[in-house]
Amino acid sequence: MKPSVATGTRWFVPGPGPDETLWSVVGRAAAFYDTHANALWAGLHGEELDTSGTPDHPSAAALQRVGRALGVSAASLRDHLLDTGPRWLNREARRAFCPACWMEDHAAGRPFGYRRTWARVFATRCTMHNQPLQYAHALEGADTDWVTALVLSHQSEGRAATRRPSGSDGELLDWIDGLARALDDVYFNASPWPSIWLLDRFTAEQRLLESCRGQPVGSDALSIDRVMVPPTLRRFVHTRCALVAAMKTPRWDDLQSLADPGARRAAIWLLGWQLLPDLPERYCPLWPPDP
Incomplete structure (x- = not known):
């Protein structure tokens, strides 16, 4: 069955559900x-x-x-x-x-x-x-x-009702997702850049984009393929599924094209380790922790 091209076309499907695009x-x-x-x-x-x-x-x-x-x-x-x-x-x-x-x-x-x-x-x-x-x-x-x-x-x-892991790994997942919300606020809701963050806005953005590359070019850049994920978080944090080709110049569009929220979560976790001071060692995404 094909719909006509006329201006009176009727699609026999339900209209948008809650918040549906x-x-x-x-x-x-x-x-x-x-x-x-x-x-x-x-x-x-x-x-x-x-x-x-x-x-x-x-x-x-x-x-x-x-x-x-x-x-x-x-x-x-x-x-x-x-x-x-x-x-x-x-x-x-x-x-x-x-x-x-x-x-x-x-x-x-x-x-x-x-x-x-x-x-x-x-x-x-x-x-x-x-x-x-x-x-x-x-x-x-x-x-x-x-x-x-x-x-x-x-x-x-x-x-x-039980998707979130319990214990310290659940707390780590909450922290990563909380940082994602904070980044959304400072980049798109005009919230002030927190004074305690160790990187400025430009550097943080560059580190975030570089982390999605298989072989970052910057001396301080880290790739999500170095992130070691605890077994209970492997449903939620993915590290090797959508890396950008190393020969490309990192662009914001690369992040916009990263479909897997687990891969974006890995990038945010890696950025957070570089961004916030005095984090507990168990929050370190790298193994062994860099000196």
Whole structure:
């Protein structure tokens, strides 16, 4: 079944769920019609495609067409948009998810939606459930059978409420995710740079980007492939899965393209060890600790 290209196109899929991005909605609709999201978007806007923007940041006319396609008001879609800018992961990298959120979607009979709050560069934890975000192997709107099987597995094992490890490793994970929130605040919420931090803003940014490289070029730079992860944290901290080629000049876009929240968590942990004074030795991500 293929939707028409007419302005009266109707997508027979549910509208956005809680905090769901419009790219996620378009991806769901594309999966329903067995096509690609870009093709569905082009079909909706026809000759107006060049001036329609993207689902993240559509024009006013495009938002009206999306509302008609979903059978909802355009005004109700505004809170589901994403601003352009460095705060957000690139679209293809938005694969972080919260198991508890998807279990709620399943219980409510909603499609599994990718939330806006999961799409931030520094997002490592769900703001609704305080659960560590995990990496989804499916793109937005794709492979819902895989997602359903994952959620049912979590339900049967009672895992959603016990994702955080206990003891000192749980405290370390909380500290890493807390630092991620602090970095989001200072970079994107105009919070002041903490005076106790040992690096200035520019140096911290360079160290963060360099850490995603397999072979950092700076004498003080460290790569996340040197991070030693305790066994209980290996579900949440990943170190060898998405390193940037060493010959490239590090760019913020590299961080925006890092889909796995576990890899971003490793980079933030490594930066935090260099950034904050007087940390306990058990917080050191390197083994053995550097002198």
